[in-house]
Amino acid sequence: GGFELTRPKLAIVLTTAAAAQMVFSVFGMARCMDCTGVRRSLIIACSVAAACLAAIPVVPTLLRDDAPFAPTRLLALAIPVACFYSATTTAFSGAQACVNNSVRRRERGLANGVAAMVEAVGKASGPALGAYSLAFGMERRPGVLGAGAIFWGLAVSLVICVCLVLALPAALEASPDDAAADGAGDLELARVASDETLDDDVFDGAAGGDDVGSYARVVSDDSED
Numbered sequence: 090g091g092f093e094l095t096r097p098k099l100a101i102v103l104t105t106a107a108a109a110q111m112v113f114s115v116f117g118m119a120r121c122m123d124c125t126g127v128r129r130s131l132i133i134a135c136s137v138a139a140a141c142l143a144a145i146p147v148v149p150t151l152l153r154d155d156a157p158f159a160p161t162r163l164l165a166l167a168i169p170v171a172c173f174y175s176a177t178t179t180a181f182s183g184a185q186a187c188v189n190n191s192v193r194r195r196e197r198g199l200a201n202g203v204a205a206m207v208e209a210v211g212k213a214s215g216p217a218l219g220a221y222s223l224a225f226g227m228e229r230r231p232g233v234l235g236a237g238a239i240f241w242g243l244a245v246s247l248v249i250c251v252c253l254v255l256a257l258p259a260a261l262e263a264s265p266d267d268a269a270a271d272g273a274g275d276l277e278l279a280r281v282a283s284d285e286t287l288d289d290d291v292f293d294g295a296a297g298g299d300d301v302g303s304y305a306r307v308v309s310d311d312s313e314d
Contacts, residue, residue, distance in 0.1 A: 102167045109171035110178060118179050127190065127262050131183030131254050134176045139247035141173035146237025180250075187257065190264045 122130045148166045185204075192200045219239055226235040 098163055101163050102170060105164070105167040106171035106174050109167075110174035113175040114178055118175070118182065121179065122183065122186075127183055127186045128254060128257055128259070131180055131187065132251050134180035134183060135247045135251045135254065138173050138176035138180060139244040139251070141169040141176065142240045142244040142247070144169045145173070146240045187254075187261050190261045193265050 125133060145166070148169065185201075188200050188204045189197050222239045222242070223236065226238040229235055
C-alpha cells in the first residue's frame, strides 16, 4: 500500500488485527452497546475509527525494510488497525439499529433495502476512488504526507458522521413499535389502578352505608323504648 511493508509483516499486522476484531465482536461489542446505547455507541465508534485512521499513516514510518525486524513495531501498527476494525464493526451495528428503529416493524424491509443500496454504492465506488486517491497522493507527495492524505480524508468524513449522529433524535434508542407497546402498557396499568381505586371507594361507601343504617336502627329502637 505504499508503506514499504513486506508481505510477512503485512500478514502479521492484518492477522493480529482480525483476531482482535473477532474477540471484541464475540465478547465485547454487545456489552458495550448495551451500556452506552445505540446513538452513543455509534458516536464513540466513529470517533475511535477516525482517530485510528489518522494514526495509521504515521506508524509505518517505523517499519522500513532497512530497519531491523521488531515485533513491537508491528504491534504498534496492529493496534490502531485492530481498533479501527472493531470500531467499524460497532459503527455498522449501531447504524443498522438506527435504521431499524427509525421505522415501524412492517416498514423495516423497505428501510433496510434503501440502506443496503446506499451501502452497495459505497462499496463499489470506495475502493476505486480510494486507490486512485492514494496513488495520486503518493505521486504528488511521496512519503507519509502523500500516503496519509487518503486516511486523513476518511478520518474527516467520520468526524462528519459523528456530527450527523449527534443531530439524530433520542427516540432512535428504541423502535416505534416498542415505544407504542410501552405506552399501551402504561395506559393499561393506569386503567387497572383507576379501577382498583374505584372499587375500594365503592366498598368503603357500602361499608359506611351499613354502619349508618345500623346506627339509625339503634336510635329508632331507643326512641320506641
